[in-house]
Amino acid sequence: MLQNYIKIAWRNLRKHKFYSFLNIFGLALGLASCLLITLYVVDELSYDKSFDHAERIYRVNSDIRFGGADMKLAVAPDPLAFIMKKDYPQLEAATRLRDKGSFLVRRTNSVNNLKEDQVVFADSTFFEVFSQPLLAGNVSNVLSQPNTMVISERDAVKYFGKENPVGKSLVLDDKETYTVTGVMRNMPAHSHFSNLNMLISMSSLSESREDNWGSHNFNTYFLLRKGTDPQKFEKNFDTIIKNYTGKWVQKIMGASLDQILKSGSYIHYTLIPLTDIHLKSERQAEISANGNIQYVYIFAVVAIFLLVIACVNFMNLATARSSNRAKEVGVRKALGSERSSLISQFLTEAVLLSFIALSLALIIAYLTLPIFNNLANKEIEFPFGSVWFWGICIFTGAFVGVLAGSYPAFFLSAFKPLKVLKNAVATEGKGGYLRNSLVVFQFMISVMLIVGTGVIFRQLNYIQTKTLGFDKDKVLIINDAYVLDKQVNAFKNEILQLPDVQNGTITSYLPTPSSRSDHTFFPVGQMQQDKAINMQFWSVDNDFVSTLDLKMKSGRAFNKDFPSDSTGIIINESAAKILGYADPVGKKIFSQNEKDKKDYTIIGVVKNFHFESLRKNIGALSLILHPSSETMAVRLKGNDVVQTIKQIERVWKSMAPGQPFSYRFMDEDFDNVYRSEQRVGQIFITFAIISIIIGCLGLFGLSAYTAERRTKEIGVRKVLGASVSNIVGLLSRDFIKLVLLAILIGSPIAWYGMNTWLSEFAYHIDMTWWMFAGAGVLAILIALLTVSFQSIKAALMNPVKSLRSE
Template sequence: MLRNYFKIALRNLVKHKVFSFINIGGLAVGMAVAMLIGLWIWDELSFNKHFANYDRLVQVMQNQTFNGKINTQTAQPMPLGYELRSSYKSDFKYIVLSSWTQEHIIANGEKKLSIEGNFMQAEAPEMLTLHMLKGSRNGLTDPSSILISASYAEKLFGDEDPIEKVIKLDNRHSLKVTGVYKDFPFNTSFRGVKFIGAWDLYVTTEPWLKRALTSWGNNSFQLFGQLAPNADIYKVSAKIKYSKFNKIKLTDDVVGTSFKPTIFLHPASKWHLYSEFKNGVNVGGSIEFVWMFGLIGVFVLLLACINFMNLSTARSEKRAKEVGVRKSMGSLRRQLIVQFFSESLMIVSFAFVLALVFVVLSLPLFNEVADKRMIIPWNKPVFWVIGVGFTLVTGLIAGSYPALYLSSFQPVKVLKGKLRVGKLALLPRKVLVVLQFTVSVVLIIGTIVVFRQIQYAKDRPIGYDRNGLIYSIMKTPDIVNHYDAVKNDVINSGAAIEMTASQSPVTEVWSNSSGFTWKGKDPNSQDDFGIIGVFYDYGKTIGWQFTKGRDFSKEFKTDTTAFVINEAAAEFMGLKDPVGEIIGSVGGPERYKIVGVVKNMVMSSPYNPVKPTLFYLNSGRGDVITVKLNPKVSSKESLVKIETIFKKYNPAVPFEYKFADFEYNKKFGAEERIGKLSSVFACLAVFISCLGLFGLASFTAEQRTKEIGVRKVLGASVMNLWGLLSKDFVKLVIISCLIAIPIAYYFMHEWLQRYEYRSTIAWWIFIATVIGAMMITLLTVSFQAVKAALANPVKSLRTE
C-alpha cells in the first residue's frame, strides 16, 4: 500500500514540475535556515562546555558604586587573589590570577611570531583542564617556563620536538617550553590564548606590577577559580562579598572605600550568554540573540510549511476526482490521510537532502558573517537522529492541513463536478498568508532599525581625524628608547607628516584613575577619569580639536604638570572656564594646571557617552606609537619605509600596525553581524512568503475561472481583471502590516534601550516597509492574475 502511495506521489511530482520545484525548494530553504540557526544556537549554548570542570568554574567579579550607580567589572586587584587563597581555601580548589590576553613576540632563532597569550598562576593548566599533547600540566612551576598551543608550536618548531627548547619572549626573557597543549576551541572565552606564561615571571617584568602586589586599588587583573566539590556558589559569593572592602578599610583608602566594592562569583555557564549587568544586576546578554534567532528559525520553517499547505490546497480540484474515485472504490478517510502524509514525507525528505546541500554550500559564508567555526557533525549519530526527527516533524506539520482537507471531500459531489469552495474555505489560507507577511514585515523593520542604529553611531563626530592614522603597540622598549631618532627618520623619509607616542591607542582608554580634587567639587561626588599619558605632538598627530586653550608645548616647561581635558571632563567637573584651573590629588602633592579643552574623542564604545578623560605629558613611557601617514604618498610605499626604519632600531620584533579607522569600525562588529544575519533571514522570509502568495493566487485563479470567463465575455479588460484578483492580496498585506508594525516597534524600541547613544525609530521606516511589501505582493500575484485574465473565456467556460 505504501509503495503505491509513494509511486502516485512521485508521478504527481514529475507531472507538475513547477509546483514540485516550488514545494521542494521552499521547504528546502526553510529547513536550511532552521539547520543553520540550529548549528549557531548549539555553538552558543555549548560555549566553554569543553572544560571538564565546567559546572565548578567561576570568574571573580566586583560591583562598585559610582555616584549612586553600580558598575560591574571583571578587573580585580592582585592582592584579592592571595586573600581568597589564604582565607577561603576550603571553598576553592583553585584560585588563579591572570593577566589580560595580549600580543607578545615569541622568537625561535630567526623565526619571530606575534602571539596572543596570558600569564597565569601555576594551577591554571589544571583548572582549565588543558589537553596536553606534550609535557605536563605542572609546567608553569618554574618562572622561566612557558606552555604553547599546538598550532603555534608547529609554526615555531615545525616537526621538531619543542619540549625543553628555549625561546625568546619580547626580546627580553629566555623561556623554556615545558608543554604543548591542544588549542582551545573557538567557542570558548580563552580561544585567543595561544601561550600561557608563568605568573611569577610576569609580576617582575615591570615596576608597576611589583607595586600592584600590595595595591588594593589597582584593578588591573583577572581572577578565576574552581569551587571545591561541595561548595555552593551563592554561599561562597556571600562569604567573600566584603573581602576587598574590609581590606581597603584597613589601609585607610578613603577613595577606595567610597566605591563600596563588593565581590561575587560569576559561573562559566554565564560568561558568554549572560555577560551584561545593569546597576549591579545581571540582565542577560547574548542569550537574547539565541532566543531571537531561535524564533526566527522556527518562523521561517513555519513559513515554508505554510507554503506547502497553500500550494497543496491550491491544487485541490485537480486531486478532487482522485479522492472521489478512491472513496467510491472503498478507501477510508484514514487511508487517504496516510496517503497524503506519505506524499508530504517524501517531499520533505527530498527537501531535507536539498537543504543539506544548501547548508554545506552556505556554511563557510555563514561562519564568516557570524564569526564562528561551525562544522556539520556528519559522524555523530545524534545529528542523524535529530535530522530524521526534524524531517518527520516538518513533514507532519506541512502535510497536516492538506491531508485533512483533501481527505474530507465527498465523492458524490466531486464526481458530479459539484465541488464548490465557499469564502469560508479560503479563510484559513488567508490567515496563513497574513501570518507569513506579518513575520516578514517584522524582520524587514527590525533589519532597517539595526542598520540605522549602526549608521547613526558611525556618523557620530569622533573628535579627531582617523584618516591615514596608524598605530603600533610596543612589545619591547627599543623604539621608545630611540624615539627622537626614529621620529626624525620617519618624518624625513616622507612616509609620514607626524608621529607621537602615548599610553593608550587612539581607539581605546587603557587606564582610569580617581581621587582628584578641583575648585567647587561636591564633597559627596565620586570621580573616575580616563587618564592617558602622551608625548609632545600627540594633538597634532591625531588632529585634536580645541574648544579652549592650547596644546602641550615645549615652550612651556610647566606643561610637564599640565592637563589637556576633554569636554566631558569639563562638564563633569562643572567648570565653565576650565583653562587655568588646578586639579589636585586626594592625599597627594600633585597639582596639575588645565591648559586646554578638546572636543570629545570617541575612544571606547561608539554607543556610549564619552568618558571624562585627562591627558598629561609622559615622555618616558610610550606603549603605543601613532603615525600620521603622508597623504601624498601611497600607504603601501609609506608602510614599507616605516617598517625599514622600525627594524633598523628594533630588528628582533616584527613591524605590526593597525589602521585607526579599521579598528574603530571593528567596534560595530557585533551589531553588523546581527544586522547582516537579520537581513539574510528577512530576505529569505520574504522569498518564502512570496511563494505562499503565489500559491494562494494560483488557488484563487483556479476557483474563479468561470467568473473570469463571464466577465471577459461581458467586456472586462485585462486591467480590470488584474485589479479584481490583486485587491484581495493587497488587503491581506495591509492587515499583515497593521499587525506587524506595533510588534516590530515594541521589540526594536526595547532593543535600542541597550544603547545610551541611539537613533530613533523614524516613521518613514514603517511607510517604506508597507510600500515595499505591497510592491512585492503585486509583483508576485501579477503573474497568476494576468495569466488568468489573458485566458480564452470560451475555453474557461467550456471547462467549467
C-alpha cells in the same frame, strides 16, 4: 499498506509537477536556512563546555561605582583569589590570569621576532581549574617558578619545530628570557581562551601585590566544590569587602567604607558561570571578544520563522488545491475508505515531500556553508559523522511533514462523499480563511525582517558617519613602537620628514581598541570621597591632540615650549562637569596611590570625543604628558598611501632590524568594534531575502491557483469589455488587502523588537514612521510583482478558450 501510500503519493507529486516544485523548493529553502542557523546557534552555545567540571567553574565579575564612573569589569583585585581559597573550604581551586597584550617573541639563538597577540600571566594553579592537557611537562610545577612559561602545541612547532621545547628558552620583547617548562594542547576553538598560546608564570609579574585591593587587573576563576551553591557562596564577598577592601580604603583615603557607601558609591563582586562568559558577558578587560546572547535568540527566532513560513506554504497550496482532490476523496470514501486511512495517505504524501525537501536542503546548506561561515566569521562544519545529527534530521523531516500536512489531511478527509460527487462541496469556507491567515502571517514575518534589516543598517551607517570628536580617517597606526627603545623619537622625527606625512604621535592610548588605564583624582586640599572623580588616565606626547584633530573647548594643548606641562593635565568636558568647576583651567587636582601623591594643573579642556563604543556614554578622561611608546599614530595626507607605507617600513627596518613591521588603520580599528553588528546585519538581510522568496513562492502558487479557478469568470468579464488592467486589479486586490493587514500587525512588533536592540547603544538613531512605511511599500511591491505575473497571464488569455474550459 505503507508501500501503497508511498506509491500513490509519488504519482500525485509527479502529476502536479509545478505545485510539487513550489512546495519542495520553498520547504527546502526554509529547512536549509533553519539548518544553517541551528548550526550557528549550537556553535555559539558550545563555548567552554569542553573543560572538565565546566559546570563548577566561575569567574569573578566586579561592579564598581566611584568618582562619578560606573565600571563593569571582568577582573578582580590581586589578592581576592587566594584570600578566599584560604578562608573558604567551599573553594576547591582558584587561579588568576593577567592579560598583558601582545609581545614580540624569539628564540635565544635568533634575532628575528614574531608577534604574539595575546600572552597572559597565569598562576601555577591554572591547570587545577582548567583541564587543559599537557603534552610535555608536569602539571604540578610547570608555572611554579619565576621566568617560566607554558606554550601551546601550535607555538611549540612554530618556534622549535620537531625539537622538544621543554628546557629551552624564549625571549620576550628583547628583554626577559623565559624557560619553557610545559607544552599544552591548543586551547579549544570554542572557548574564550581560544587565542591563548602562551602562559607565563604569575611570579614573574612584578606588579602583583598581595595587599592591593584597589587595583582590579586579574581575571579570577574559581572551581567550587561539588554541592556548593554559587549564589550562597557569593554572599561571602560582602565579608571580604568589609574585612579587606574596607581597611585598604581607610588606609588610602582616610575614610571608612561605610562613608564611601553612604555617598552612593559601591563595590560588588559576583560570579558568572564559565559557560555563560562567551554569550552573556561584555565587560571591560575581557580575555577575548565575546558573542551576544541576544543575537542567538534573534537567529533562533528567525530560524523558527523561516521553518514556519515554509510549512505555511505547504498548507496554503495543499488546502487551495483541495477542490482538485475533492472527487478523489469522495470516490475513496464511497468505496469504503475510512477517514483515518485518508489522513494516513495525505500525511504520507506530506512526509514524503518533506524528506525530498530535506534532502535538497542538506545539499543547499552544504554548498552555501562556506558563504555562511564567511558572513558569520565561523568555521562551522557539518557533523556528518554524528549520530545525533542524522537523528535530528530524520525527526525534523518527519515532524515538518506531519506539521505541514496535518491541516490539509484533516481538511481534505472531512469532505462528504455525496456533496463531493455532486460538485456541491464548498472548498472556500474554512480553508479560505486559513489560507488568508497564513498569507498574513507570512508577510507579517517578512515585514518584520525588512524593518529589522533597515534599522540595523541605518544604525551602522549612523555609527560610520557620526561625528566622533576626532578624525579617524587617514591615520596609520604602527604597532610595537616600543621595540625602537631610545630611537623611538628619532624614528618619529624621520617619519615626519616624509612628504605625505602630516603629523604623528607616540602613545599607548587611542580612541579605538588599545590600552586603558583609570585613576582616581581629588581637588587639591579636598581628599573627601564625595569629591573624588574616577577617569581614564592616558599618557601621551605633545602631538597627540593635533594628530587626532581633537578640539579644545578651553585652555590649550600640550606644547613643548612649556616645560611646566610635565605636571599639566588636560581633561574632557565630562570630567569638567563632574568636577563642577565653572572654569577648570588653572585648577589643581591630584591622584594618590599606596606609594605616592602627585599634583597636576589643568591646562586645558578638550571637547568630548568617543574613546569607547557608542554603546556607552562618554566618560571622564584625562591626558598627561608622559612617555608611552606602545604604538605610533601617523596622520597621512593621503596622496600616495602605499608608497608612504613602504617609506615608513624602510625607516623601521633601518632602525629596528629583525623586528616585524606591522600596522593598521584607525578607521579599520573603529569598524572592528562594530564587526559583530555588521555581520548580524549581513546575515539578517540574507535570511530576510530568503523569507521573502519563500513567501513569494507560496503567493505565486496561490495566484496561479486563483487564476486557474476563475478562468471562466475572467473570460466572461473580457467578453463584457473588461480591460487587462481591470482583470489584473481584480485578481490582485484580495492579496494586497492581506499584505496590508500583515503590515499593520507586523509593524508594532518590529518596532518593539528593534527598539529593544537599539537600547543597547547610548547613541542611536530614532525610528521614524517612514521606515515602516518604506518596509510596507516594499512588501506591497513584492506581492504585486509576484501576483501580477499570473494575473497578467490570465488576463491575456483568449476568452473563447476560457469559456470552453471545464
